[in-house]
Amino acid sequence: MSPWVLRGLRDGVVTTRWPKRPDGYADTWRGPVVVTGPPPPGDDPAAVCPTGAISRGPGAEVAVDQGRCVLCGRCVRRFPDVFAFSAGIGAASLTRPGLVVPPLPGTERDLAAVRASLAERTAALRRSVHLRHVDAGSDGTEEQEIAALLNPVYDIHRLGIYFTASPRHADVLLVTGAGAYGMAEPLRRTYDGMPDPKIVIAVGTDAVSGGLLGDGTYATSGGVGSVLPVDVWLPGSPPPPFAILYALLLALGRLPSAPAGTGGGR
Amino acid sequence: MTATAGRATPVTALWDEIAGQVAAGRRFAGLMGTQRDDGLLLSAHLAGPGQVTTHEVRLPPGARSYPALTPVLGAAFWYERELHDLFGIVPDGHPRLEPLILPQPVRHGPLPRPGAPGGGDASGEGDGGAGAIWPDVHAVPRHVLGAGLFTIPHGPVRSGVMESIEYLVETPGEDIPHLNLRIFYKHRGIEKRFERLPAADGVLLAERTEGVASVAHALAFAHAAERIGGVEEIPWRAALVRVLHAELERLAAHLDAATRLADAAGLAVAAARFGLHKERIARLTGRMCGSRFGRGVVVPGGVSALPGIAAADLLDEAGRLQRSIESDVRVLMGTASFLDRLRGTGRLAPARAAEHGTLGPVGKASGYRDDARRARPYDAYDSLGFSAPQEHADGDALARLRVRWDELRQSFHLIRQAADELADAGDGPLAVPCEFGSGRAVGWAEGPHGEVLYDLRTEDGRITRCRPRSPSFHNLVLFHEVFHTDILTDFPFIEASFGLSIAGAAL
Numbered sequence: 001m002s003p004w005v006l007r008g009l010r011d012g013v014v015t016t017r018w019p020k021r022p023d024g025y026a027d028t029w030r031g032p033v034v035v036t037g038p039p040p041p042g043d044d045p046a047a048v049c050p051t052g053a054i055s056r057g058p059g060a061e062v063a064v065d066q067g068r069c070v071l072c073g074r075c076v077r078r079f080p081d082v083f084a085f086s087a088g089i090g091a092a093s094l095t096r097p098g099l100v101v102p103p104l105p106g107t108e109r110d111l112a113a114v115r116a117s118l119a120e121r122t123a124a125l126r127r128s129v130h131l132r133h134v135d136a137g138s139d140g141t142e143e144q145e146i147a148a149l150l151n152p153v154y155d156i157h158r159l160g161i162y163f164t165a166s167p168r169h170a171d172v173l174l175v176t177g178a179g180a181y182g183m184a185e186p187l188r189r190t191y192d193g194m195p196d197p198k199i200v201i202a203v204g205t206d207a208v209s210g211g212l213l214g215d216g217t218y219a220t221s222g223g224v225g226s227v228l229p230v231d232v233w234l235p236g237s238p239p240p241p242f243a244i245l246y247a248l249l250l251a252l253g254r255l256p257s258a259p260a261g262t263g264g265g266r
Numbered sequence: 267m268t269a270t271a272g273r274a275t276p277v278t279a280l281w282d283e284i285a286g287q288v289a290a291g292r293r294f295a296g297l298m299g300t301q302r303d304d305g306l307l308l309s310a311h312l313a314g315p316g317q318v319t320t321h322e323v324r325l326p327p328g329a330r331s332y333p334a335l336t337p338v339l340g341a342a343f344w345y346e347r348e349l350h351d352l353f354g355i356v357p358d359g360h361p362r363l364e365p366l367i368l369p370q371p372v373r374h375g376p377l378p379r380p381g382a383p384g385g386g387d388a389s390g391e392g393d394g395g396a397g398a399i400w401p402d403v404h405a406v407p408r409h410v411l412g413a414g415l416f417t418i419p420h421g422p423v424r425s426g427v428m429e430s431i432e433y434l435v436e437t438p439g440e441d442i443p444h445l446n447l448r449i450f451y452k453h454r455g456i457e458k459r460f461e462r463l464p465a466a467d468g469v470l471l472a473e474r475t476e477g478v479a480s481v482a483h484a485l486a487f488a489h490a491a492e493r494i495g496g497v498e499e500i501p502w503r504a505a506l507v508r509v510l511h512a513e514l515e516r517l518a519a520h521l522d523a524a525t526r527l528a529d530a531a532g533l534a535v536a537a538a539r540f541g542l543h544k545e546r547i548a549r550l551t552g553r554m555c556g557s558r559f560g561r562g563v564v565v566p567g568g569v570s571a572l573p574g575i576a577a578a579d580l581l582d583e584a585g586r587l588q589r590s591i592e593s594d595v596r597v598l599m600g601t602a603s604f605l606d607r608l609r610g611t612g613r614l615a616p617a618r619a620a621e622h623g624t625l626g627p628v629g630k631a632s633g634y635r636d637d638a639r640r641a642r643p644y645d646a647y648d649s650l651g652f653s654a655p656q657e658h659a660d661g662d663a664l665a666r667l668r669v670r671w672d673e674l675r676q677s678f679h680l681i682r683q684a685a686d687e688l689a690d691a692g693d694g695p696l697a698v699p700c701e702f703g704s705g706r707a708v709g710w711a712e713g714p715h716g717e718v719l720y721d722l723r724t725e726d727g728r729i730t731r732c733r734p735r736s737p738s739f740h741n742l743v744l745f746h747e748v749f750h751t752d753i754l755t756d757f758p759f760i761e762a763s764f765g766l767s768i769a770g771a772a773l
């Protein structure tokens with residue numbers, strides 16, 4: 001008998017029960033920045049952010065566009081009473097404006113409409129789902145975190161989610177990277193090759209907004225939103241496997257109504 | 267060897283000197299361009315004991331070409347293609363100047379050259395307008411011609427969860443006579459982007475230049491910045507924290523390579539085991555700093571914070587992890603069917619490895635052992651003990667995996683020492699002030715795949731030029747060399763055993 005058979009039983013059950021049961025690691029994950037208080041008078045917190053994620057409202061209030069946050073932590077270190085890392089894995093949003101905290105007026109209403117139409121599209125694929133991944137100019141970490149979904153801790157097969165090599169069998173497209181022009185055409189072809197209904201998830205702050213590469217360079221388009229219609233926006237630099245799993249279940253309408261500690265469902 | 271007999275110019279004189287130094291044992295570490303008002307500056311870097319030296323020659327303003335280095339020094343092959351892509355300069359006598367890191371345009375006409383005067387402003391072309399670069403997906407060059415030859419493109423969209431790259435396999439059947447690599451699909455314009463950043467933000471972009479070596483890139487950038495800023499020494503605790511994160515990053519990368527190799531061999535349980543080990547390393551890293559990739563730790567002048575866990579807990583955890591990993595390594599390296607797949611696969615001859623100055627585990631597996639941590643020590647490495655390295659020279663995928671296991675033990679050894687030291691290192695600041703000012707310096711760090719090199723220039727605290735040279739860029743070209751006798755089914759093994767990142771190569 002191969003020695004690997006017994007090896008597989010070492011360490012007991014390592015697989016998470018999430019989303020059925022809470023998972024301590026997921027609950028304590030350090031996510032994109034939230035606003036916890038008003039800024040001190042005279043200081044401009046927007047100036048510390050390298051990606052322009054922090055903005056000033058018409059009054060003294062500040063907002064953070066989590067879609068631009070690369071979690072560098074500068075704002076949190078410099079203004080600990082104003083900014084904090086969010087806790088949990090629920091950073092994903094069904095709309096791009098939904099990534100702004102505190103929420104913009106009207107976000108809730110828009111979200112409800114988007115959620116309803118997405119639910120209609122995904123009704124057909126709730127049981128077994130196939131994923132395709134395309135790298136559109138990532139730094140290489142998002143691929144590591146997506147691939148980690150296959151390790152025994154996350155084991156997404158237990159949820160009926162599988163990777164497929166062919167766009168023809170894919171229901172969900174996971175796109176990473178800042179939108180490199182070189183990948184625009186191959187990305188488009190993969191998308192076109194997928195049957196309807198299809199879901200696109202922008203995985204990582206680079207894919208959402210271009211991240212540190214900004215709104216666009218001679219080689220990138222400031223995220224993948226200008227190349228494809230995105231259904232789920234997931235910031236993170238990179239987002240951890242749990243946050244990717246959360247985004248997937250959000251897209252599929254398979255999140256329990258109150259997933260433990262994830263703070264989301266935006 | 268003389269570059270161009272009878273026609274000595276400042277350029278050929280420099281090339282001859284460089285070729286001479288390489289023949290005398292120094293390693294060619296890269297060739298880079300910098301566009302200035304007084305012409306294009308070509309900078310070649312040579313690595314040796316204790317230092318990296320830079321040798322430069324300036325082309326006259328408006329020069330369209332120069333005599334190529336590649337004919338006298340083959341290792342410059344990709345570097346000169348990149349110069350051609352970015353600056354529009356033609357290295358005369360280069361054997362094949364096809365696009366490497368800039369996508370080919372659909373429309374005919376000149377390529378925008380981001381490095382050329384007035385070319386590729388990093389802003390404003392994000393709309394895909396006239397200045398943007400679009401690839402010509404139909405322009406597939408075929409180098410091997412003849413009846414019955416096939417060109418099989420793999421990529422740029424890959425079948426697994428992988429970074430984008432296109433391998434054009436030109437083959438008459440099962441054997442691979444030639445492999446053409448096209449990395450430009452995911453070119454992001456990183457170098458140009460650095461130029462718009464305040465120097466303090468540079469380290470954040472360095473961390474995202476090649477994510478699987480986030481710490482190594484941050485370190486190489488910080489080392490260059492610290493040289494410019496006149497920082498002689500960073501606080502001892504900061505040096506130790508840097509070592510901890512650099513070695514955890516190495517563990518994660520090597521475990522990832524093992525996971526992919528086991529997966530390629532169809533060993534599902536082994537792949538799950540090494541995937542689990544890698545997850546545990548990522549979680550430990552995350553507990554220490556909040557990022558599973560060690561981001562946000564390194565700042566020019568030191569580190570941003572101490573690890574979020576006590577040194578004693580780190581020692582405990584590292585010990586547990588090492589025992590568990592080593593036990594699986596023993597079984598893996600006793601699985602005959604697995605070893606058979608790796609033995610003789612993707613062989614890089616020692617002579618070629620030395621000639622190319624091959625970096626990291628790929629070089630070490632072919633008997634070429636340059637390791638910046640020992641040859642050009644930085645941070646705390648000078649004061650920490652290394653166990654004697656094992657000699658390998660088989661140059662195949664198996665030797666590369668053996669090197670990774672040696673390095674894994676070495677990394678745990680270093681982590682234990684650094685954590686021990688950290689436990690009673692007292693207190694005090696974790697960073698010293700680092701003024702970026704104006705200057706130019708080279709910095710390096712040994713990443714999981716080999717030496718990362720940064721050539722950095724600043725003016726009044728802003729970056730004016732930053733050229734990261736990842737080991738992936740330097741080593742990836744060797745793919746050309748290792749496929750000649752192997753069949754298509756060896757491909758995943760060779761790719762996993764090289765374990766390189768496309769992001770770092772295509773920039």
Ligand code: SF4
Binds near residue numbers: 052
């Ligand atoms: S963590 Fe960094 S990127 Fe995110 S909002 Fe704060 S300063 Fe900006």
